[in-house]
Amino acid sequence: MSNTNKGSNIWGGRFTKSLDPLAISFNASITFDYKLAYYDIWGSQVHAQMLGNQGIITQSEADKLISGLESIKNNVMQGTVTFSNELEDIHMNIENLLLKEVGDIAKKLHTARSRNDQVALDLRLYLRAEIKEIILLLENSIRSLKFCQQKYVNTLLPGYTHLQRAQPIKLENYFGAYISMFNRDISRLNDCLLRLNYCPLGAGALAGTELPIDREFVAEKLQFKGIIENTIDAVSDRDFVMEFSSVSSIIMTHLSRFSEDIIIWASEEFSFVKLDDAFATGSSLMPNKKNPDIPELIRGKCGRVFGNLVGILSVMKALPLGYNKDLQEDKECLFDTVDTIKACLQIFSPFLTSLSFQVENMQSATKNSFIWATKLLEELVKNNVPFRDAHECVGKIILYCIESNKNFATLNKKECDFFSPFLYSSILKIYY
Known part of the structure; x- marks a missing residue:
């Protein structure tokens, strides 16, 4: 019986019907996995080189395959290639382009390879490159935070706990907190890189191949640390996608x-910062408005990245071991997370450095305020007043100030002595 499956000649030998157009559309991933084109071509070039080295195909055939793939890569990078939905994914689109480029020799490219280990390879190559870019963006964000530290040195403002004024802090230390967060983010991304940087190619569909391939050669040429020894794990592992999605969620939280x-x-109500007109928007109705759309969008996109993490966790949670078509769902959430993280980090630095922090308003908010209460308590402790007694004393003087419409700075010695003989001198040390 002749094969009539015109949609996918690569696997249609045992089929007698053409794939239904709805099935073609539903099954296809080319609308999003086109992003893997460069990495698919690179991996295929190294695979072809290995096949030639091992004598599985001739060296002349390997050279033609590599040259043809290079030509396709240039066309893809120039945006002159149109991909086909009927060819399902980026792998088959590239192979079909190669068939047109070099003829029937292209049919030898897939020797000792499955789309299962091929897509696992492409994803690792793609994510490795993107993580390195994200690290650079985080490093740039840290530089911008350090610039702000230097610009606003020794600027006091209220620090908050429970969104209530707590203790005075320095603005440079506020920026420093985010420097610490971003440094941890970089550390987590580097950890993720270490674990994903192993090559799955050569695992085939899940059980490897009996052909004399050289997996170590491929891994070295593609700049991996080594190979994934267990072939079943090689094709079914998406830990690196889940881990990256988790790290990305933490970055977006920061x-x-x-x-x-x-x-x-x-x-x-606060007036601690003034938005630059280049990074703010107005209202279509209210002429007085100046809206912080940039930070609001970043805050909103955080939930989007969280959703992508939950998405990949949900895909993986009940998959039986080996490759399953469910894994096609790993890409859109991954690509979206990468694009979202990069977009947010790209605008973060120019937005941050455009802000005008209102130093006078910040420092004014630290005056005539009870945020110096802990400092006052500690001054009493230095005078050998037991901590619990000092805490109670300061609490009582605060209550007195509230009832008397006063603050620490307006208390006289007589009032202070009523609470503690050390109180007035302690207040003087804070304010003078």
Whole structure:
């Protein structure tokens, strides 16, 4: 019986019907996995080189395959290639282009390879490159935070716990907190890189191949640390996608927390920061509005990245071992997370350095305030007042100030002595 499956000649030998157009559309991933084109071609070139080295195909055939793939890569990079939905994915689109480029020799490229280990390879190559870019963006963000540290040195402002004024802090230390967060993010990304940087190619569909391939050669040429020894794990592992998605969620949490601070600080109630016109928007109705859309969008996109993490976890949670078509769902969430993280980090630095922190308003908020209470308590402790007694004493003087419409700075010695003989001198040390 002749084969009539025109949609996928690569696997249609045992089929007698053409694939239904709805099935073709539903099955296809080329609408999003086109992003893997460069890595698919690179991996295929090294695979062809290995096949030639091992005598599985002739060296002349390997050279033609590599040259043809190079030509396709150039066309893809120039945007002159149109991919086909009927060819399902980027792997078959590239192979079909190669068939047109070099003829029937292209049919030998897939020797000792499955799309299962091929896509696992492409994803690792893609994510490895993207992680390195994200690390560079985080490093640039850290430089911008350090610039702000130097610009606003020794600027006092209220520090908050429970969103209530707690103790005075320095603005440079506020920026330093986010430097610490981003440094941890870089550390986590580097850890993720270490674990993903192993080559799955040569695992085949799941059980490897009896052909005399050289997996170590391929791994070295593709700049991997080594190969994934267990072939079943090689094709079915998506830990690196889950780990990256988790790290990305933490990065977005840090960006979202910073954004929330800026949104609050930019309000009239705080007036701690002034938004630059180049990074703010107005209202279509209210002429007075100047909206912090950039930090609001970053805050909103945080939930999107969280959703992508939950998505890949849900895909993986009940998969039987080996490759399953469910794994096609690993890509859109991964690509979206990468694009979202990069977009947020790319705008973070110019947005941050455009902000005008209102130093006078910040410092004014530390005056005539009870945020010096802990400092006052510690001054009493230095005078050998037991901590619990000092804590109670300061609490009572605060209550007195509230009832008397006063603050620490306006208390006289007589009032202070009523609470403690050390109180007035302690207040003088804080304010003078």
